[in-house]
Amino acid sequence: MAAPPSAAALLALSETDVTVRLTPEQFVPVLSQAPFVHIEGTFNVRDIGKLPASTSSPSAPTIRPGFAFRSGMLAQLTDKGKATLATDLGVRRVFDFRSQSEHAQAPDPTPADSVTLVWQEAAEATPHVSLEPFAQGFGEAGFAATYLDVLKAYWPTVKQLLEHVRDRPEEPFLFHCTAGRDRTGVLAGLLLTLAGAPADTIALDYMLSRIGYEPVRDQLEAFARMGAGVPARKPDDSPEAVAAEIAAAPPGFLNLINLHVVCWNAFLEALEKEHGGFEGYVTKVLGLTEADIATIKKNLTTAP
Secondary structure (H helix, E strand, O other): OOOOOOHHHHHHHHOOOOOOOOOHHHHHHHHOOOOEOOOOOOOOOEEOOOOOOOOOOOOOOOOOOOOEEEEOOOOOOOHHHHHHHHHHOOOOEEEEOOOHHHHHHOOOOOOOOOOEEEOOOOOOOOOOOOOHHHOOOOOHHHHHHHHHHHHHHOHHHHHHHHHHHHHOOOOOEEEEOOOOOHHHHHHHHHHHHHHOOOHHHHHHHHHOHHHHOHHHHHHHHHHHHHHHOOOOOOOOOOHHHHHHHHHOOOOOHHHHHOOOHHHHHHHHHHHHHHHOHHHHHHHHOOOOOHHHHHHHHHHHHOOO
8 A cells, every 4th residue: 555645745635626526546545544534324534643744843742543533424324334433443432513403314323332422402503604704815704703603502512522532531432513524623623732733733634624525525515505505506417517616606605615724724813812722712611620621631642
């Protein structure tokens, strides 16, 4: 097997505009190696402890391998996929960061008796997606506001996840939303930040969803159109026609379905202003103590 691609190579591929379809020759080798994990019946699965070393800080700490996994929705898990999750990966708890309607329409299956499913109704409804904040630049304002809303709405489940890390360091866990991109990306950023991962490693993990959801890109585009009130795209296998129709969507929609590091950085700036960063959010909003945070950091980076 070829050596895993470097962080720079992965970032370059993940920066491909969403109007351009990646070829199987581009994405299949990437999805077949770490940090990606294949679980039959889902997509965009990663072991966030196996991200490639930072180009700026190659010896910096990060999450330990085999402990924290992220993914897209699990409703279509096959029996083989369930076995991979529960037996091969040893996942013992699954945290579902979806709304009540998403959860009700496609509930998570129980992979095995050894796996506990965690879902809580959001503390408040997330606002309907408005394209207006996404229309300027790369949509930085829209992403910053949306991701702050994620932390505000899903704080009960965020707290449960961090308490799991604090209290059960011997039990691997997985967290997901529908696409495994935005809500899941915010949670991955939180965990990687607490682990001390460098900024470029955290940004790369965020961007890797561009590659991870390529096999199901049409379904996720349809999900985004429905959420933003944009008419469904006409079925057409022509890459040129698909790209033209996406590009012709209402202002802001193309930014909404793309990923850019500058948008992640805009969120981090807003988070710093709103809560004093991720650690400020954990203490001020979730009510965890400095001692809790110290334990969480240790358990993320050091096996029990």
